[in-house]
Amino acid sequence: MLKRTIxxxxxxxxxxxxxxYFSAVPTYFHRDSPENNADTPFQFTPESMETIHKIIAxxxxxxxxxxxxxxxxxxxxxxNNWIPLSAMNEIARIVNINPMRVYEVATFYTMFNxxxxxxxxxxxxxxxxxxxxxxxxxxxxxxxxLGIHEGDSTPDGLFTITEVECLACCANxxxxxxxxxxxxxxxxxxxxxxxxxxxQDGSAQVGPQNxxxxxxxxxxRTSLFNPEDxxxxxxxFGQLKAEIEERRxxxxx
Ligand code: FES
Numbered sequence: 001m002l003k004r005t006i007x008x009x010x011x012x013x014x015x016x017x018x019x020x021y022f023s024a025v026p027t028y029f030h031r032d033s034p035e036n037n038a039d040t041p042f043q044f045t046p047e048s049m050e051t052i053h054k055i056i057a058x059x060x061x062x063x064x065x066x067x068x069x070x071x072x073x074x075x076x077x078x079x080n081n082w083i084p085l086s087a088m089n090e091i092a093r094i095v096n097i098n099p100m101r102v103y104e105v106a107t108f109y110t111m112f113n114x115x116x117x118x119x120x121x122x123x124x125x126x127x128x129x130x131x132x133x134x135x136x137x138x139x140x141x142x143x144x145x146l147g148i149h150e151g152d153s154t155p156d157g158l159f160t161i162t163e164v165e166c167l168a169c170c171a172n173x174x175x176x177x178x179x180x181x182x183x184x185x186x187x188x189x190x191x192x193x194x195x196x197x198x199x200q201d202g203s204a205q206v207g208p209q210n211x212x213x214x215x216x217x218x219x220x221r222t223s224l225f226n227p228e229d230x231x232x233x234x235x236x237f238g239q240l241k242a243e244i245e246e247r248r249x250x251x252x253x
Contacts, residue, residue, distance in 0.1 A: 030085055042086040048078050064095040068105050072112050081121060081179060082113040110164045111180050118153045118160035120199050124176040127166040133173040139163060141189035171215040172208055186210040
């Protein structure tokens with residue numbers, strides 16, 4: 001009995017360890033590594049410090065900690081798209097809070113990378129609308145093409161694949177975002193491979209990859225062009241006013 005319980009606990013732990021939360025970038029735990037530990041040299045540049053002073057000035061002096069998220073962005077922009085532990089400690093020092101408060105924020109949001117990522121960080125949305133439109137097949141196509149698993153980077157440092165939550169382009173699902181900036185939509189397992197080549201040669205076009213105009217439906221614009229709907233339904237306020245006045249007149253008699 002005891003043996004069975006130990007085996008079942010062991011199996012559960014193994015399954016948990018296999019999930020992306022334990023194996024992928026970003027991880028929810030910090031593990032010291034030669035390039036990422038409390039002693040990794042990190043200093044904000046004078047330009048970054050200028051930006052930081054401007055950001056902090058937007059908040060009351062006793063609420064400097066509200067600047068944690070923008071400061072994490074400054075650190076990430078300065079540091080090749082990732083934030084070492086020492087940068088988080090520096091942010092804590094600047095806004096005068098316990099470092100744990102910065103770690104909590106950085107580990108919660110997937111836009112903050114706490115390990116080095118590739119030059120093209122492919123953030124593939126895996127939330128419901130994208131999933132029902134095949135985001136799992138997009139990830140699989142990328143994994144096969146790049147020879148890595150979700151959460152990993154290619155050895156040449158060019159690509160990292162990360163599954164993220166909704167990026168607000170659901171109408172053009174499935175989609176991915178690169179480096180927290182541009183979005184590429186209407187993906188298929190074929191055009192996403194083409195997109196990888198285009199990112200490398202600089203010819204990638206932001207937006208839908210199937211030629212559609214923004215978020216138009218497959219049949220083009222229809223909603224405001226249906227002849228039956230040309231006239232918007234409007235209330236006739238002149239008539240309404242006349243009715244109200246008539247009711248008042250009758251009530252006063
Ligand atoms: S669900 Fe993917 S962008 Fe919203």
